[in-house]
Amino acid sequence: MCGIAGAVCSSGVDPETVRGMCGTITHRGPDGSGLHVEPSAVLGMRRLAVVDVVGGDQPVYSEDGTIVAVFNGEIYNFAELRTELLDRGHRLAASGDSECLVHLYEEHGDAFVHRLRGMFAFALWDGRRRRLLLARDRVGKKPLYWGMRSGSLRFASELKALIDDPRWRGEVDPVALHHYLTFQYVPAPWSIFEGIGKLPPGSTLVWQDGQVRVDRYWRLDATPRLGPVVEAEEAERLRELLLEATRLRMIGERPIGAFLSGGVDSSAVVAAMARQSPQPVRTFCVGFEETGFDEREHAREVAARYGTDHSELLLSASPLDVLSTLAWHFDEPFADSSAIPTFLVAKMSSREVTVVLNGDGADEIFGGYRRYALLQRASRLRVPPTAAPLLDAAGRSLRSLSRRGSLLRRVGWGLELAGLPTADRYTRLMSYFTERQKREIYTPWQCGRVAGVRSGAIIERAFEESFAGCDLTRIMDVDVNTYLPGDLLVKVDISTMANSLEARSPFLDHVLMEWAAGLPGELKIRGGTSKYLLKRALADWLPAHLLQRQKMGFGVPLASWLRTGLRPLAHDLLTDATARNRGIFDPRAVARLLSEHARGRDHANRIWTLMQFELWHRTHLPAQPAVRPVVDGQRRLRSM
Structure with missing residues (x-):
C-alpha cells in the first residue's frame, strides 16, 4: 500500500x-x-x-x-x-x-x-x-x-x-x-x-x-443470470466466495485486524477471518453514549463468539478537536459525518495493526439499505400526476417535523416519493440539498454559474446504463457506480491512510461482486427482509437475533451535536465575514437554516454540508480571495 x-x-x-x-x-x-x-x-x-x-x-x-x-x-x-x-x-x-x-x-x-x-x-x-x-x-x-x-x-x-x-x-x-x-x-x-x-x-x-x-475497462454487469436458482446452493456459493475473498485479504507480513461495528457485514467478515486464522482476530469498534447510535453490545457478542482480541473506543461528546484534522486529510469537501468515527477507529486500530478488513460493499451488492425496501414499496403506488405536488409538499412537511427513524418520517418519505419516477425517487432520498433547496440558498451569482446543471442527471445516467433485471437491482447498481466509490470508499481510504493503515474489503472482491450482481432481486430483499440470501448464508455463523435486527448504519448524533457542542462553531463558520464574502450562499438563507434547526426542525445534514465546505476552504485555500466581483440583487459585492 x-x-x-x-x-x-x-x-x-x-x-x-x-x-x-x-x-x-x-x-x-x-x-x-x-x-x-x-x-x-x-x-x-x-x-x-x-x-x-x-x-x-x-x-x-x-x-x-x-x-x-x-x-x-x-x-x-x-x-x-x-x-x-x-x-x-x-x-x-x-x-x-x-x-x-x-x-x-x-x-x-x-x-x-x-x-x-x-x-x-x-x-x-x-x-x-x-x-x-x-x-x-x-x-x-x-x-x-x-x-x-x-x-x-x-x-x-x-x-x-x-x-x-x-x-x-x-x-x-x-x-x-x-x-x-x-x-x-x-x-x-x-x-x-x-x-x-x-x-x-x-x-x-x-x-x-x-x-x-x-x-x-470494467463495469459491474448486473444482467440477471439465466436458469433456475436454488437458494441452498446459492447460499453455499456465497459462503465459499466470502471465505476465499477474506483469505486472500489476510495475506501479508504485518499485523492484521478488522473493524467490527456489530452489524451483519463486519460480523460476517470477522467470522470468515476467524474460520481461517490460527490466531485470535484483533477487532476494533467505536461506540456512542447515545443508545440510538451505539452498537458496541452487538460487536462484543460477535467478539466473544469468535474469541477475538477486542478493543473499543467511546465517543462521548461532539469531537471538535478532530474536525481540523479531517479537513486537512479530506482534500475535497466531504459531508458524510460517519467520517468522524471511521477516522477515530482507524487511529485506534493503527496502534496495533497495519491492515484492517471491513464489511464495505455488502449493502450495495446484497440489498442492505433501508432505502431499497422503501423504494420497492413506493414503486407499488400509482399516483395521478395532479396529486404528486400535494403529496410532495405534505411529505416534506412531515419529514421536517419528525425525528430520525420515526414512523412519521417514514410516512413523510413515502408521500414525498410517491409521485416520482424511480431514478428521481432515489435522487431525492440521496439528496442533502434538492435542486430547489440549492436555488434557495445560493446567491443570484451562484445560481447563474450552475444554470441548467442538474445533479440528478448523474443518477439518471447510471440508472439507464444498468443492465439489471428490475428497478430494485438497478438502484443497487446505481449505488455501486455512485455512492460506493464517491462516498464510502473515499471515507475509508482517507481515514485509514491518514493513519498509515491499510483497509481491505472482502465483499468488494470483483469475483464475488460479479457473481452477486446476477442474483434475482427476490434473493436480496424478500418480504421486508434485507440481504435475504446473505443472512441465510450466515445462519450458522452469527446469532439469529443479530441477523434479524434492523440495520443501524454507522451514523453519528449530528442533529443533537449541532444543537449543543457544535452549535457555536456552526454559527461562527457560516455567518462570519469570511463565509459571507464568498458570495456563494445567501447569508439570510444560511441564518434561517441555523435558526430553524436550533428550534427543532432537522437541518443537520444541510448545515453539516455547508460547514464542511467552509472548513475545507479555510484549510486548503486560506489566502485565496473569496470571489470575483459578483452581483447580489442590485448591489455589487467586491472580493475581499
Whole structure:
C-alpha cells in the first residue's frame, strides 16, 4: 500500500516538484520512498510495507529498464501471476506484487488490468513509446487525481499533492460544488477544482505526445443470470466466495485486524477471518453514549463468539478537536459525518495493526439499505400526476417535523416519493440539498454559474446504463457506480491512510461482486427482509437475533451535536465575514437554516454540508480571495 505521484511533459519535468508531491502524502507510506527520473517523466511513491516488506521497494522496472511503474494497492492473485510470468521467461527481482505490473504490460499491453484481482491505482511509463498509462481498480478503492496544463500532466493519490503548487491550485468548480451539495461528496470525474479531475473507477488514462484519452475497462454487469436458482446452493456459493475473498485479504507480513461495528457485514467478515486464522482476530469498534447510535453490545457478542482480541473506543461528546484534522486529510469537501468515527477507529486500530478488513460493499451488492425496501414499496403506488405536488409538499412537511427513524418520517418519505419516477425517487432520498433547496440558498451569482446543471442527471445516467433485471437491482447498481466509490470508499481510504493503515474489503472482491450482481432481486430483499440470501448464508455463523435486527448504519448524533457542542462553531463558520464574502450562499438563507434547526426542525445534514465546505476552504485555500466581483440583487459585492 502506498501513495503515488508524478508528472510527464515533453519539454521536461523538475524532479523536485514530484519529490515535494510525495512528501505531502508521507502518511500514506511512512516506510520508504522511491523516485524514477528521466527528462520527460518523473514517477514517485511513498511506501507502506505490507507484502514483501524487505524486497518490495518501488519504482519497479522491466528487465531492460525501459518500462517503469509506481503502484498503490494490493494485487491478491500476485502469486499466480508471478508463476505465469516466470514460466514465460521473465526475471523478477523481488517476491511481491508490484513488479508483476511491468511484465504483465509487456505480455498483454493495457489489457493486463483485466488480470489483476485487487485494489490499485498505478502509473506505468513506457520509455520506448514516451507513453504514460494510469489505471484505477474496478470499484474505486484507491484514488487517483490528475490534471493537464500546457501538455504537462500531473497525477497523485491525493489532491493536496497537486495543489501544494500554487500554479496548479485553480478556482473552485461551481458544478463540482453544486453536485457536492446534493450528494455530500464530489463525484468523479469532477474534483472540487477546475482543471483537476478524478480518474473514474474501472478506468485507464493514456498520455502520449501531450494528448490524453480516458477509457473505462470494467463495469459491474448486473444482467440477471439465466436458469433456475436454488437458494441452498446459492447460499453455499456465497459462503465459499466470502471465505476465499477474506483469505486472500489476510495475506501479508504485518499485523492484521478488522473493524467490527456489530452489524451483519463486519460480523460476517470477522467470522470468515476467524474460520481461517490460527490466531485470535484483533477487532476494533467505536461506540456512542447515545443508545440510538451505539452498537458496541452487538460487536462484543460477535467478539466473544469468535474469541477475538477486542478493543473499543467511546465517543462521548461532539469531537471538535478532530474536525481540523479531517479537513486537512479530506482534500475535497466531504459531508458524510460517519467520517468522524471511521477516522477515530482507524487511529485506534493503527496502534496495533497495519491492515484492517471491513464489511464495505455488502449493502450495495446484497440489498442492505433501508432505502431499497422503501423504494420497492413506493414503486407499488400509482399516483395521478395532479396529486404528486400535494403529496410532495405534505411529505416534506412531515419529514421536517419528525425525528430520525420515526414512523412519521417514514410516512413523510413515502408521500414525498410517491409521485416520482424511480431514478428521481432515489435522487431525492440521496439528496442533502434538492435542486430547489440549492436555488434557495445560493446567491443570484451562484445560481447563474450552475444554470441548467442538474445533479440528478448523474443518477439518471447510471440508472439507464444498468443492465439489471428490475428497478430494485438497478438502484443497487446505481449505488455501486455512485455512492460506493464517491462516498464510502473515499471515507475509508482517507481515514485509514491518514493513519498509515491499510483497509481491505472482502465483499468488494470483483469475483464475488460479479457473481452477486446476477442474483434475482427476490434473493436480496424478500418480504421486508434485507440481504435475504446473505443472512441465510450466515445462519450458522452469527446469532439469529443479530441477523434479524434492523440495520443501524454507522451514523453519528449530528442533529443533537449541532444543537449543543457544535452549535457555536456552526454559527461562527457560516455567518462570519469570511463565509459571507464568498458570495456563494445567501447569508439570510444560511441564518434561517441555523435558526430553524436550533428550534427543532432537522437541518443537520444541510448545515453539516455547508460547514464542511467552509472548513475545507479555510484549510486548503486560506489566502485565496473569496470571489470575483459578483452581483447580489442590485448591489455589487467586491472580493475581499
